[in-house]
Amino acid sequence: MTPLSAYLILSAMIFAIGLAGALTRRNAIIVLIGIELMLNAANLNFIAFWRFSEHPEALTGIMFVIFSIGIAAAEAAVGLALIIAIYRHYKTTNVDEVNSLRG
Amino acid sequence: MTLPFIILAVLTIAAAVAAMSLRNLIHCALAMVGAFGGLAALYLQLDAQFVGFTQILVYIGAVAILIVFAILLTRGGQVPEKALFSSSWIWGVLVTVAVFGTLAWTIKNSFASQRVPAERVEATVKEIGDALMTKFVLPLEVIGLLLTAALIGAVIIAMRDEVKK
Numbered sequence: 072m073t074p075l076s077a078y079l080i081l082s083a084m085i086f087a088i089g090l091a092g093a094l095t096r097r098n099a100i101i102v103l104i105g106i107e108l109m110l111n112a113a114n115l116n117f118i119a120f121w122r123f124s125e126h127p128e129a130l131t132g133i134m135f136v137i138f139s140i141g142i143a144a145a146e147a148a149v150g151l152a153l154i155i156a157i158y159r160h161y162k163t164t165n166v167d168e169v170n171s172l173r174g
Numbered sequence: 175m176t177l178p179f180i181i182l183a184v185l186t187i188a189a190a191v192a193a194m195s196l197r198n199l200i201h202c203a204l205a206m207v208g209a210f211g212g213l214a215a216l217y218l219q220l221d222a223q224f225v226g227f228t229q230i231l232v233y234i235g236a237v238a239i240l241i242v243f244a245i246l247l248t249r250g251g252q253v254p255e256k257a258l259f260s261s262s263w264i265w266g267v268l269v270t271v272a273v274f275g276t277l278a279w280t281i282k283n284s285f286a287s288q289r290v291p292a293e294r295v296e297a298t299v300k301e302i303g304d305a306l307m308t309k310f311v312l313p314l315e316v317i318g319l320l321l322t323a324a325l326i327g328a329v330i331i332a333m334r335d336e337v338k339k
Contacts (some may be wrong), residue, residue, distance in 0.1 A: 073179040076287040078220075080278060081183045085190055085209070087238050087274035090193030094266025095259045100199060100244055103239045104206050107237065108190055114225075122220045122294050126294040132303050134313075136225050137302075141317045145324035151244040152328035158248040159334070167260050 078119035086112035099164045100153045103147065110143045180220060186212030197258060199245045221295050224302050233269045 089108030092101055114136045121132020158164050189208030196202045210233040217226035260266070306314050 072293050074287050075289045076281055076284075077175050077179065077183075077285055078216075079281045081186070081216075083274060083277035084187055084328040086277070087270050088187070088190045088194055090273060091266060091270040094269060095263040096194065097256075097258065097260045098199065099242060101194065101202055102250070104202060104241065105195055106211060107206070107233075108193070111210065111233075114229075115188065115213060115216060116221050117337075118217055118222045118225060121222070122295065123289045125292070127259055127292045127297070130297060130302060133222060133225055133297055133302060134305060134310050136222075137306075138264060138313055138317055140225075140228055144232055144236060144323050147240055149324050149331070151240055152332035154244055155332045158279065164248050169259075172181050172261050 075119055075123045078115065082112045082115040082119070085109075095137070097165045097167055099157065099166050099169075100151075102166060103150045106150070107147060110139065110146075114139055130158065132146065179216075182212050182215050182219065186216065200242070203238060203245060204240050206236050206241070210238070222297060224297060224299055233327050 072076060086106075088111050089105040089112065093105030093109070096105070117132045117136045117139070121127055121130075124132065154164060157169055163168055163169065186209050187204050189212060192205035193202050193209055196205060210229065214226045214229040214234075217223075217229060
């Protein structure tokens with residue numbers, strides 16, 4: 072079977088890709104997709120640790136991932152509503168141009 | 175490392191990179207669906223069937239559709255001619271390289287490579303349902319409340335403002 076560290080490295084790579092997209096892209100929707108990828112990387116970690124734990128019958132990792140998916144769905148709904156509200160106000164989804172709060 | 179894991183890992187990484195780097199937003203959303211599907215297959219490979227199918231149902235079924243709707247509502251379907259990356263992209267790349275370096279170094283020096291998987295784990299839907307209704311009933315109620323509040327909040331935020339006269 073694949074060792075635990077391979078899953079952890081894969082999860083770290085997905086997290087880094089999501090982080091790179093969230094930090095460098097201009098479009099707010101792509102930033103949100105990057106955040107979703109980062110959340111998914113964390114979920115993969117939870118499942119991998121659960122599979123390799125000493126007491127998998129406790130189901131802790133599975134429960135954590137189920138609640139995490141629920142929170143991610145709520146976060147996506149609110150985030151996209153915010154993006155639509157910003158688009159209506161500024162007529163853009165470019166995060167560089169939405170800078171009214173910049174000091 | 176087994177061959178299925180390598181295939182799934184390469185597919186997931188390629189889809190994630192495509193989702194973060196393509197120019198057309200619709201293509202980005204479709205690549206994101208590929209990445210979520212690859213992750214669902216990895217969950218199935220790790221004997222977490224319920225979570226794998228929940229991933230397909232929630233992410234590919236709901237979140238991806240929501241994102242496509244948002245792209246259409248913000249007229250993101252057209253390909254932008256201007257620069258794709260924000261003005262401070264170099265800092266983003268530096269932070270990402272630092273984060274990945276730290277994570278990889280920590281994993282390499284941890285005890286993770288010596289762990290052995292538990293033999294034949296069972297996580298049936300019945301067991302998960304039992305656990306959700308007994309030990310985890312309070313978090314379940316809280317997540318229900320959170321989802322309700324978030325959805326009402328999303329509707330109120332996205333609602334068109336009344337024109338004041």
